[in-house]
Amino acid sequence: MSTIQPILESAIQLFPQLDSARLEAEVLLSHVLRVKRSYLYTWPHCLLTAHQISQFQALCQRRLQGEPIAYLIGHKEFWSLELQVTPATLIPRPETELLVEQALARLPIQSDAQVVDLGTGSGAIALAIARERPRCRVLATDNAPEALVIAQQNAQHLGLHQVQFQVSDWWQALDQVNAAVVVSNPPYIAITDPHLTQGDVRYEPRHALISGKDGLAAIRLLITQSLVHLEPKGWLLLEHGYNQAAAVKKLLTRQGYAMITTYPDLAGQPRVTGGQKP
Template identity: 50%
Template sequence: MSVPLPATACAADLLAWAGHHLPTPEGRAEARLLLLHVLGQAPAWLYSHDRDPLDEASARRFGELVVRRAAGEPVAYLTGSRGFWTLDLAVTPATLIPRPETELLVEQALARLPDDGRPLRIADMGTGTGAIALALAAERPQAMVLATDLLGPTLAVAVGNAQRNGIANVSFRRGSWYRALGRDRFDLIVSNPPYIRADDAHLGQGDVRFEPPPALASGEDGLDAIRLIAAGVNDHLVPGGWLLLEHGWHQGQEVRELLAAAGLEAVQTVVDLEGRDRVSLGRRPGQSIWD
């Protein structure tokens, strides 16, 4: 049964009301985030203003967002933004929602990119919001980063996020995987491709129910996109260049085998904070500019 909004609309009353719809500790935290989003306030505001009366329009807007969240809609889509690395990113239903575990991919890429002013060329394929490309461009301002995506609406979000964060050393191309790279070669290629099995039950659960399926699923075993990326990588890496891929926690061995079959060396898998396989990488044989 729906619980009506309180007649006295202060923050404390609204959050108590939201607790009926989002009763878990995580849900209560999400309710606070949604209220602060509606009010345009920082978290500290609640400590001294939780009893201040709020206008009816704000209370109604907050109530609508809480109900939508209770129905499963992701918070990032409700607020239109998500933090990633040091960035504030716009997020829409046209994009995958950036997740904290993908920051491991950024960390591993940065560990293989010199920070001494030498020019570098980096490609991020399937960029989505631009999270990975923009994080690398921000940390390596001497690099030229190319971000690609198949879908125009998705790429438009990434372009907007570059402007939103004031990052100029990144360019954008529309296209499918290596087709978007043309004949260009890079010192490092990075991707968080779709890697979930098409029949995986998790696609019907949680936030992923609302995310774009092409950004999530990739064939019967989830590896179609990764196979394509591994097979063509040597045509787009310079000698000594690196390929880094995010993948599912159970796919490490298979991805390593694909990278090794492509002729890459120094192939390894890096685990996330939960000890699960998360990022696999390999290097094209040959001497690079930083050897």
């Protein structure tokens, strides 16, 4: 038997390499106890059961091996939405909120426009747009059915019933769909990129991350195919790697898009580029 405080302190010692050791230990322990983090400090002398201690220690060991904390606790916050995530989905990143902001900037508050999120994963982008623009018709697609199941559960849980889901290889199963705004955070890492062997991405689905030799295979395809489905004056908004903005702009220009602009994320990195169908 032990209480919260010593268990937490000993776990923090396990993660000396992590700046966020205390936060991570708190998140894992509050997940096991099914309480808010503040509970740990309000009730530091609360006794834990042997089962709770072993559950917590097992999670700490997995974290120590490098498993992302979002997979260990099964959820991640994005745009103030609590989203379920599993190893079938990418873990939504804060920088992707920029894509949501740019989509919303093109959708008046009462808009009932058709929006398509290609490669929705956990549903992060589609659900954030649906939350902010409740009259929009939002279609979320992915070619990974197991990811789409999670996205649908997230929509259900958040009561965002206006979002439709469709398994599709990019635009392939979407013949009849035209859209005013198309958003995508596609895979954009080159297969040889050394970052693939570091941090959280080691545990994320490879097909959600990698896109050919230069990381641009999916983006090339989306830029070409979306022209067929965009309404006149419709927008294509793409997230990309910090060093891909020039290449993405060039691809959009070659296909005849107008008003091509790149937007920086909170870290100042060029992260989203958009273009308008003439």
